Amino acid sequence: MSKAYDAIIIGGGHNGLVCAAYLARARKRTLVLEATDRVGGAAVTREIIPGFKVSACAHLLYLLHPKVLTDLRVQDHGFKLSARDMPTLALAEDGRHLVLATDSALTSASLSAHSAADAAALPAFQARIRRFARVVQRLLTETPPRLGTRNRSDQLALLKLAWSIRRLGRQDMREFLRIVAMNVADLLEEQFETDLLCGAYAFDAVLGTRLGPRSPNSTLTWFYRLAGGGKNGSNALAQPEGGMGALSDALAASAKSAGAEIRTGSSVARIRVESDRVAGVVLNSGEEIKADLVVSNADPKRTFLSLLGTQYLDTGFVRRIRDIPMCGTAAKLHLALDGLPSFSGVDRAQLGGRLLIAPSIGYVERAFNHAKYGEYSEAPAIEIIIPSLHDSTLTPAGNHVLSAIVQYAPSDLKGGWDDMRETFADNVIDTLTRHAPDLKDKIIARELLTPLDLEREFGMAGGHWHHGELGLERFFMLRPVPGATQYATPLPGLYLCGAGCHPGGGVMGAAGMNAAREVLAGRAAA
Amino acid sequence: MRQYDYRTPVVPTPFHSRTVAACRTNDWTRWAGYTTVNVYTEVELEYAAIRNQTSVFDLSPMVKYHIAGPDAPSYVNHLVTRNIDKLAPGRVAYVVWCNDDGKVLDDGTLFRFGENEFRLCAQDRHLPWLLDVAIGYNVEIEDVSADVAALALQGPTSCAVLKRFGLRGIETLKPFCIAEFPYRERTLTVSRTGFTGDLGYELWIDPARAEHLWDDLFKADPNRGITPVGSQALDLVRIEAGFIAPHIDFMPAEYAVRHTRGRSPFELGLGWQVDFDKGHFNGRRALLKEKRVGSRYQLIGLDVDGNKPARDSLIYYAKRRQVGHIMSAMWSPICKRNIAIAILEAGRSSMWKDLWVDIYVKKELKWERIMARAQVVDRRFYKPARRTATPVPDY
Numbered sequence: 001m002s003k004a005y006d007a008i009i010i011g012g013g014h015n016g017l018v019c020a021a022y023l024a025r026a027r028k029r030t031l032v033l034e035a036t037d038r039v040g041g042a043a044v045t046r047e048i049i050p051g052f053k054v055s056a057c058a059h060l061l062y063l064l065h066p067k068v069l070t071d072l073r074v075q076d077h078g079f080k081l082s083a084r085d086m087p088t089l090a091l092a093e094d095g096r097h098l099v100l101a102t103d104s105a106l107t108s109a110s111l112s113a114h115s116a117a118d119a120a121a122l123p124a125f126q127a128r129i130r131r132f133a134r135v136v137q138r139l140l141t142e143t144p145p146r147l148g149t150r151n152r153s154d155q156l157a158l159l160k161l162a163w164s165i166r167r168l169g170r171q172d173m174r175e176f177l178r179i180v181a182m183n184v185a186d187l188l189e190e191q192f193e194t195d196l197l198c199g200a201y202a203f204d205a206v207l208g209t210r211l212g213p214r215s216p217n218s219t220l221t222w223f224y225r226l227a228g229g230g231k232n233g234s235n236a237l238a239q240p241e242g243g244m245g246a247l248s249d250a251l252a253a254s255a256k257s258a259g260a261e262i263r264t265g266s267s268v269a270r271i272r273v274e275s276d277r278v279a280g281v282v283l284n285s286g287e288e289i290k291a292d293l294v295v296s297n298a299d300p301k302r303t304f305l306s307l308l309g310t311q312y313l314d315t316g317f318v319r320r321i322r323d324i325p326m327c328g329t330a331a332k333l334h335l336a337l338d339g340l341p342s343f344s345g346v347d348r349a350q351l352g353g354r355l356l357i358a359p360s361i362g363y364v365e366r367a368f369n370h371a372k373y374g375e376y377s378e379a380p381a382i383e384i385i386i387p388s389l390h391d392s393t394l395t396p397a398g399n400h401v402l403s404a405i406v407q408y409a410p411s412d413l414k415g416g417w418d419d420m421r422e423t424f425a426d427n428v429i430d431t432l433t434r435h436a437p438d439l440k441d442k443i444i445a446r447e448l449l450t451p452l453d454l455e456r457e458f459g460m461a462g463g464h465w466h467h468g469e470l471g472l473e474r475f476f477m478l479r480p481v482p483g484a485t486q487y488a489t490p491l492p493g494l495y496l497c498g499a500g501c502h503p504g505g506g507v508m509g510a511a512g513m514n515a516a517r518e519v520l521a522g523r524a525a526a
Numbered sequence: 527m528r529q530y531d532y533r534t535p536v537v538p539t540p541f542h543s544r545t546v547a548a549c550r551t552n553d554w555t556r557w558a559g560y561t562t563v564n565v566y567t568e569v570e571l572e573y574a575a576i577r578n579q580t581s582v583f584d585l586s587p588m589v590k591y592h593i594a595g596p597d598a599p600s601y602v603n604h605l606v607t608r609n610i611d612k613l614a615p616g617r618v619a620y621v622v623w624c625n626d627d628g629k630v631l632d633d634g635t636l637f638r639f640g641e642n643e644f645r646l647c648a649q650d651r652h653l654p655w656l657l658d659v660a661i662g663y664n665v666e667i668e669d670v671s672a673d674v675a676a677l678a679l680q681g682p683t684s685c686a687v688l689k690r691f692g693l694r695g696i697e698t699l700k701p702f703c704i705a706e707f708p709y710r711e712r713t714l715t716v717s718r719t720g721f722t723g724d725l726g727y728e729l730w731i732d733p734a735r736a737e738h739l740w741d742d743l744f745k746a747d748p749n750r751g752i753t754p755v756g757s758q759a760l761d762l763v764r765i766e767a768g769f770i771a772p773h774i775d776f777m778p779a780e781y782a783v784r785h786t787r788g789r790s791p792f793e794l795g796l797g798w799q800v801d802f803d804k805g806h807f808n809g810r811r812a813l814l815k816e817k818r819v820g821s822r823y824q825l826i827g828l829d830v831d832g833n834k835p836a837r838d839s840l841i842y843y844a845k846r847r848q849v850g851h852i853m854s855a856m857w858s859p860i861c862k863r864n865i866a867i868a869i870l871e872a873g874r875s876s877m878w879k880d881l882w883v884d885i886y887v888k889k890e891l892k893w894e895r896i897m898a899r900a901q902v903v904d905r906r907f908y909k910p911a912r913r914t915a916t917p918v919p920d921y
Contacts, residue, residue, distance in 0.1 A: 276811070305662065310604075310662030314812075315625075318662075
């Protein structure tokens, strides 16, 4: 068999596609192997029932890195936004909802109705948080340094990190260092008295993590979410036309046009090793494909513990991989509707934004309490969008789809998910119905994807969006674990490019971009 | 009495009734949670017994792990630096194992009872590490420390004593081999292994029969002396044999607080233990790198002028520059030499010609400093031919 490829990418998730596109543009003969029959990994559009389409996992874009967009000319390959700068509406039981829009005047007016003091304090707070988020933002495209080496690039990267904090100025730096490891609830309660505002921000901080607003590190995860560069302390939320799968298709088209080959329905059984070097992969079909470079878009646990195998790894490293917390807590509810539901006190324009059911910090924290003990939330916190309002390609005319991210639904649910899925779905729909009384009448079909379903469908352990918890102890130079923080792994020729690496998950593409840079630089680990 | 219970932090060994009767000094120590004898009578007498007749040492506290399963050979190869494929069933190997950085976690003896069945013996406990190495392997690991009692029977007449004791054909057992002998309607496992550098055996038996074994051994050969020895005497003979001990000659890497205190097999003179051709094992990549860029230290044997043991001394080049330190030292009665095991900075053997050791000695409460010249020598200071001779001649 001839050596037809320079690099094989395991997994055609968005990071794998981004990495492939960069490698192909650098004239590497690149092959992407995707286990399912379409590219995108979890960034795909799925059909609930024929004619009703929805993003399978993440449903809003707020982190997609602008460098990826321009470098890979994603727009030239059919990527379009159907909505941008979507406002957030924090739903209140009494109908006095709070608008958090990119237009600060709108936000201020809405917040004044709840608290004049909060409305006055908000602009300065938002500006400061935005400055802090920029510290994280600057790190997104950096290769994390290794600690304790005398390597110049490592030392330079550490200096850059220190400088990006120092350049905040004395006051801001002190404040940044004071709050960065804090819990977001304490931070918000120092500033604000409006429950709706605190609940909405707290929800953003913990979305996609196994943290509650009172868990340490939840401020950092908030900065991380804001690092996408939103305005006024809210993200610039956008919705891709055709759902998240359309973005993946555009990334795939960009990679293909650069010369990458993409094979779907090709599930990798294991990574081949020869003389302590990567030699290629073996597919489940038994086919062997050779390459000196293998880049894994799979999560670190799956990459090292099942695709590679512990026999090629030192035990200390295996321990660290095994101990990565990967218990997903976010479930996805999809509803096919035969008409637009009416949410009390929400006008049609507002319905096209993002609706939150997270009326207070206490509400979100109580929802999280259940997850700590392996239970689902009785009163879950929910992010709702109706993407079909902006995108007619998703449903037949006059019909709609509702897409909701629901927390908390821990992947390690006591007693397992298979018997509880529908009960939980009923519970979520009941929660929604309190705000949209006519919702149940309009449901044609429904599906609830638990973290366990996400794991089964997309292969990510624990159904965890970020391929492993975020938090200071899993951040930057500690992500995913020491020994693999620079995308290179202890096994020469094997690289990681997925969300398990810095800077983590969310549809961002930075991990794939950074990994490609390291692969091309040919830097080894250790 | 139960082990691993806070009410009994130290438990007696299966031979306790016999060791307590033999111990005239009441000088005890703790080893791996067991009460063991430091000195029975006089350390000099016990030393002389090991070197001149037959000595008995209660080895029961040795930590023992049973390793079995279809993947046991590949598991063990992942754990230790040696190539276990070369170890035939029925044989024993001295092994070391390393962490990711190629620094030694401990050394021990590995018994291969069958194709897929091993026992690993070590001074310290290692179950968490052994279990984590097993991730991805179909292998069972069990701590059998309390299930096996053991005696070390060492010395020039040990084979003769065991013959009289009734182990037919024991003289043909080769070094590092294991054999089973009938004993009291059941069997006794014997390996020709030891920590003295001389002819000797280790006897392994279930704890219920331990006391019988002790009594029968001491009665076996009234014409040849047989003496119980404690850990102090053993520590002397192991220095003469050039065997290194954890916590004395090297810091096991997981105990080292300062990360520079770990030592690699190369730095401990155990480079011969490292087989890079067998596939991956823990520490392999770090050790390959060390081989490429060089080690920091080297372990050597020293022959020091004079007769004052150079315990804990610093080593100087040309009496000026400090280049190392002594780990173990003693006046060796059998070699008639003042010997030491030492760590030196790696590299330049040119400086070996001009090494000095400064020894502090207290003479009638007055400290004196001696600057003694030291020669680098083979650290197996004492290696009589009989330790490997097979069949063993009668002494």
